[in-house]
Amino acid sequence: MNFALPTILHDWNGFAALARLHSQTEHCFLDNVEIDMKATDWFDADMCAPFGAILYRLGAELNSVHLVDIDPSVEKILSQNGFLSYYGREQIPDYWKTTVTYQRFDVEDDKYFSKYIENEFIRRYEIPKMSSRLMKKFHESIFEIFSNAVLHSHTKLGIFSCGQFFPKNNCLDFTVADLGVGVRKRVCDYLGNNLSPAEAISWAAAKNNTTKQGPIPGGLGLSLLCDFIDLNGGCIQIVSDAGYWRRKNKRTYASSLHQPFPGTVVNVEINTADPSSYILSSELADNEIF
Numbered sequence: 001m002n003f004a005l006p007t008i009l010h011d012w013n014g015f016a017a018l019a020r021l022h023s024q025t026e027h028c029f030l031d032n033v034e035i036d037m038k039a040t041d042w043f044d045a046d047m048c049a050p051f052g053a054i055l056y057r058l059g060a061e062l063n064s065v066h067l068v069d070i071d072p073s074v075e076k077i078l079s080q081n082g083f084l085s086y087y088g089r090e091q092i093p094d095y096w097k098t099t100v101t102y103q104r105f106d107v108e109d110d111k112y113f114s115k116y117i118e119n120e121f122i123r124r125y126e127i128p129k130m131s132s133r134l135m136k137k138f139h140e141s142i143f144e145i146f147s148n149a150v151l152h153s154h155t156k157l158g159i160f161s162c163g164q165f166f167p168k169n170n171c172l173d174f175t176v177a178d179l180g181v182g183v184r185k186r187v188c189d190y191l192g193n194n195l196s197p198a199e200a201i202s203w204a205a206a207k208n209n210t211t212k213q214g215p216i217p218g219g220l221g222l223s224l225l226c227d228f229i230d231l232n233g234g235c236i237q238i239v240s241d242a243g244y245w246r247r248k249n250k251r252t253y254a255s256s257l258h259q260p261f262p263g264t265v266v267n268v269e270i271n272t273a274d275p276s277s278y279i280l281s282s283e284l285a286d287n288e289i290f
Helices: 012-025 045-060 072-080 083-087 108-123 132-152 183-191 197-205 220-232
Strands: 003-006 033-035 065-068 099-105 159-166 170-178 235-248 253-269
Touching: 003 012, 012 235, 012 253, 045 065, 045 072, 045 083, 045 099, 045 159, 045 170, 045 183, 045 253, 065 083, 072 083, 108 132, 108 159, 132 159, 132 170, 132 220, 132 253, 183 197, 183 235, 183 253, 197 220, 197 235, 197 253, 220 235, 220 253
Parallel strands: 003 033, 033 065
Antiparallel strands: 099 159, 159 170, 170 253, 235 253
16 A cells, blocks of 8 residues: 655644555555655754654554655754664664654653753753753653653653754754543543643643642643743644644644644754743842842
8 A cells, every 4th residue: 555745844734745645544454554755855853753653653552654755855864863674674873863763662762762862952952051950851841741741641662752953944853742531631631621632732731731630749840941932042843642732822723634643743952042040930049120
């Protein structure tokens, strides 16, 4: 069976294309699945996380997956970050050091994920200056995305992550995807309401909202990321089920995809040209401003 893949950017169209690929292939079992990439003239490397999740699910259903007719420029990108090494290609050196390596983590791999965030993401790139306490909180907020996938998604197929530094555009993108139950089911079960996928994401992204129960507080990681993105001039996107949510320029946009994504994706884009330095408001004196 042959399925065509268009250009993939980290935007609504890119997520919609991957959701469509899932919809087209979700019933494949013991098939020979070819993903035809001759029309894929660009592929934002951080989108390897949701793409890899879809392909991994196909493999778990005992399908043989092949990526064919890859444009040489796209093949170079996806070979540098190690993605194509999962599909028979050799990984090539990233001389410019712009990639955050594609990785799949089992749900027990929290320590490996934490080291991956520290070494591949935080230390390597020009993230705006932060106080040591804020940097620790920032690290924890990224880690909470992984933690949420483990605790709430009930995924059995793992967590997928990848990133890319775009020096010409002064931005660093990092994406985490899982193949769990999705935000809508978690939120609707918790609230007892029948929200749409986009409404459920909007609820989950609101400050102090969390489906976590017990003495350990939750929901702080995403809130801190949104506050930072607002100040930094970056962007955060969340896709789950057929819901799409984006926060950029201090404005929130929510809509629906035509087909559902089989889990949850969180994409964070950091503006690396931001000259500001950041600290936690708790570190300031009472007469100072955050």
